[in-house]
Amino acid sequence: MGTRLRITGRLPLLARLRRRPDPAGDEPGDPFESELPELSALVWHARDGELAETGMGTMARRLPAVIAQAAGLAWRANRADTAATISLNLAAGLFTAFGLLATTGVLTALFSAGPTPGRVRDALPSLALVAGSVALRSGLQAAAGWTQARLEPQVQRLVELRLYEATTAADLTALDDSSFLDDLQRAETRGMNAAPQVVQHAVDVLTGAVGMAAAAGTLGVLHPLLLPLLLLTAVPEGWASVRSARLRYATMLALVGVARRKWILSSLMTERRHAAEVRAFTMRPFLLGEYDRFAAHQRRVELGLARRQTTTKITGDVLKGLATAGVYVALGLLLWRGWVPLAVAGTAVLAIRSGQTSLVNLVFAVNQCYEEGLYFGDYLAFCDAAEARIPRRALPPPPAAVPRPAPPAETAPPARAAPPGRPALPDPFGRIQVRDVTFTYPGSDAPSLRGVSLELRRGEVVALVGENGSGKTTLSRIMAGLYDPDGGEVRWDEVSLADVPQDEVWSRVAVIAQEYTHWPMTARQNITMGRGPAHRAGDPEDPGVLAAARASGAEEVVADLARGYDTLLDRRFQGGAELSGGQWQRLAVARGFYRDAPLLICDEPSASLDARAEHLLFDRIRDHAAGRTVLLITHRLASVRYADRIYVLEHGKVTEEGDHDTLMARNGLYADLYTLQASAYRC
Numbered sequence: 313m314g315t316r317l318r319i320t321g322r323l324p325l326l327a328r329l330r331r332r333p334d335p336a337g338d339e340p341g342d343p344f345e346s347e348l349p350e351l352s353a354l355v356w357h358a359r360d361g362e363l364a365e366t367g368m369g370t371m372a373r374r375l376p377a378v379i380a381q382a383a384g385l386a387w388r389a390n391r392a393d394t395a396a397t398i399s400l401n402l403a404a405g406l407f408t409a410f411g412l413l414a415t416t417g418v419l420t421a422l423f424s425a426g427p428t429p430g431r432v433r434d435a436l437p438s439l440a441l442v443a444g445s446v447a448l449r450s451g452l453q454a455a456a457g458w459t460q461a462r463l464e465p466q467v468q469r470l471v472e473l474r475l476y477e478a479t480t481a482a483d484l485t486a487l488d489d490s491s492f493l494d495d496l497q498r499a500e501t502r503g504m505n506a507a508p509q510v511v512q513h514a515v516d517v518l519t520g521a522v523g524m525a526a527a528a529g530t531l532g533v534l535h536p537l538l539l540p541l542l543l544l545t546a547v548p549e550g551w552a553s554v555r556s557a558r559l560r561y562a563t564m565l566a567l568v569g570v571a572r573r574k575w576i577l578s579s580l581m582t583e584r585r586h587a588a589e590v591r592a593f594t595m596r597p598f599l600l601g602e603y604d605r606f607a608a609h610q611r612r613v614e615l616g617l618a619r620r621q622t623t624t625k626i627t628g629d630v631l632k633g634l635a636t637a638g639v640y641v642a643l644g645l646l647l648w649r650g651w652v653p654l655a656v657a658g659t660a661v662l663a664i665r666s667g668q669t670s671l672v673n674l675v676f677a678v679n680q681c682y683e684e685g686l687y688f689g690d691y692l693a694f695c696d697a698a699e700a701r702i703p704r705r706a707l708p709p710p711p712a713a714v715p716r717p718a719p720p721a722e723t724a725p726p727a728r729a730a731p732p733g734r735p736a737l738p739d740p741f742g743r744i745q746v747r748d749v750t751f752t753y754p755g756s757d758a759p760s761l762r763g764v765s766l767e768l769r770r771g772e773v774v775a776l777v778g779e780n781g782s783g784k785t786t787l788s789r790i791m792a793g794l795y796d797p798d799g800g801e802v803r804w805d806e807v808s809l810a811d812v813p814q815d816e817v818w819s820r821v822a823v824i825a826q827e828y829t830h831w832p833m834t835a836r837q838n839i840t841m842g843r844g845p846a847h848r849a850g851d852p853e854d855p856g857v858l859a860a861a862r863a864s865g866a867e868e869v870v871a872d873l874a875r876g877y878d879t880l881l882d883r884r885f886q887g888g889a890e891l892s893g894g895q896w897q898r899l900a901v902a903r904g905f906y907r908d909a910p911l912l913i914c915d916e917p918s919a920s921l922d923a924r925a926e927h928l929l930f931d932r933i934r935d936h937a938a939g940r941t942v943l944l945i946t947h948r949l950a951s952v953r954y955a956d957r958i959y960v961l962e963h964g965k966v967t968e969e970g971d972h973d974t975l976m977a978r979n980g981l982y983a984d985l986y987t988l989q990a991s992a993y994r995c
């Protein structure tokens with residue numbers, strides 16, 4: 313097992329998969345450049361180095377670490393079950409060895425001279441020992457299987473929690489990063505499921521090793537020469553299994569971008585919210601064609617894999633057959649030379665068969681453990697990377713090798729108090745200042761904000777206007793503590809947001825986002841989402857819900873629902889209702905009001921509202937601002953003329969500021985846009 317599993321010298325398998333042209337036409341050749349150029353840079357080059365390390369020596373080196381990780385995970389999932397699984401398997405192995413050795417007694421008695429009834433009688437005590445140890449071994453194995461089965465869901469829960477804890481806390485910009493998303497896809501779709509498998513296969517490795525040790529120990533006792541012969545039969549199978557696993561893993565890595573693209577396309581073709589547009593824009597042939605292009609590529613790569621795996625398996629089987637024949641020839645020679653008696657040879661045959669079975673199981677388990685360990689490694693690497701992208705001031709619990717149990721959602725209060733030693737946001741604050749803020753999205757060449765400064769005083773409605781792409785949403789996200797600026801800062805009185813735990817910022821800001829989520833929950837939960845104990849079931853008596861619904865106009869929407877606030881807003885489930893765009897928007901606005909935060913950020917809150925609802929909403933926003941502060945982003949300039957102050961953004965810079973009259977008198981972009989909109993109503 314010492315050779316490195318390199319298929320062509322120093323060339324990693326993945327690169328080879330990529331470069332080799334296939335005369336038969338069912339190999340990938342150089343598919344990403346020729347067939348799927350849009351995915352080429354992302355996938356292939358990023359993983360070459362990683363795969364180059366994956367040889368058999370590497371596997372041998374990594375396996376103990378994988379097993380240790382599995383053991384640690386299982387231990388943290390449930391100590392009693394882990395201890396029971398290990399000790400029951402060890403005990404079962406002992407009884408296997410004991411049963412094999414007792415077989416020698418049976419055979420010795422049976423092969424001795426004398427009348428048959430006497431020989432059978434002599435064999436009975438050893439036979440009883442064999443029967444007893446077989447029964448005990450089976451009982452122990454069954455109990456071990458049970459404890460092992462109990463571990464699986466517990467391990468699964470731990471790993472799921474860790475991943476989702478990390479993805480929901482990671483910096484928002486991480487989710488704009490395509491390599492982060494690729495890694496997330498691998499970790500979620502494959503790596504996360506690998507965790508219980510790793511644990512299971514690690515236990516199987518233990519079981520196989522114990523069974524193998526029992527057979528090997530028995531053979532060693534019977535005749536020392538038999539032992540290396542038995543081990544020889546393991547080499548071909550081990551080689552074949554590891555090579556096969558590596559091929560499969562390389563293929564999975566090669567196809568991760570394809571799988572993600574296919575998944576996106578499949579959701580476009582199956583999800584209800586896209587169905588109308590798919591038809592109206594006659595997108596079906598395009599989507600099906602795209603899907604088929606990726607599926608065809610995947611099929612070609614997978615056919616190549618199947619062929620290589622079959623060749624590998626046949627080679628391994630042939631070599632194993634030769635090795636097994638060698639073992640039996642050696643045993644025959646030992647018998648022929650009279651170096652072992654017949655009874656011992658008989659036991660040796662049984663021990664070899666038992667050893668081979670254990671060996672096959674062991675090799676299979678090692679292979680599976682290693683393969684799943686690779687996927688599990690992806691999961692761990694992703695979780696580490698995602699945890700590293702949790703902003704430090706979010707103050708997550710210290711990273712651990714396993715997930716931490718989350719506080720029960722219904723009892724988790726919004727984080728209002730800063731931890732000791734951390735400054736808290738002033739309550740109430742006097743003014744919020746944005747000072748010289750710059751921001752560039754990761755991977756973008758141009759900054760979205762360039763030295764923006766503005767001020768909001770308590771109780772004011774401040775409007776942000778500007779053409780598409782001028783940076784309004786980006787600025788509002790920085791003010792909501794969702795992005796950290798590259799330069800400059802946001803201060804609440806004298807406290808900089810950068811010094812305050814993010815949870816505290818988020819609990820003090822309510823955002824009615826431009827792109828909001830249609831939460832597939834009840835109408836009540838759509839309003840109370842994320843705020844206090846009501847966030848799970850909803851408190852039917854909560855006056856805050858009624859007030860927020862009234863202020864946003866959601867009250868009329870809920871009145872028409874079959875089960876009022878308890879109506880499920882998801883047509884995919886029985887009894888679920890669907891809302892119109894404007895009705896959804898009223899609920900989103902209600903959610904913002906319900907949070908009752910000192911700073912309300914409204915990003916295009918009226919885009920889908922009818923004229924009356926829009927008019928009412930802006931009135932309500934003004935009412936809401938009494939004692940609180942509102943940042944209003946909108947293209948409906950008639951609604952901002954009553955704002956206390958208006959900032960005009962152009963290409964990420966504030967170019968105008970003042971109230972409506974000042975800006976109209978200035979005759980700049982604001983006046984242009986306002987006059988344009990007003991003239992549309994005049995004619």
Ligand SMILES: Nc1ncnc2c1ncn2[C@@H]1O[C@H](COP(=O)(O)OP(=O)(O)OP(=O)(O)O)[C@@H](O)[C@H]1O
Pocket residue numbers: 488753754756760778779780781782783784785786787826
């Ligand atoms: N997630 C992102 N990744 C990279 N660039 C982004 C991202 N979101 C926005 N941008 C870029 O940042 C700039 C400002 O976008 P932003 O959404 O802040 O504009 P906006 O003023 O809110 O536009 P609109 O009026 O259309 O809503 C744009 O050039 C946009 O392309």
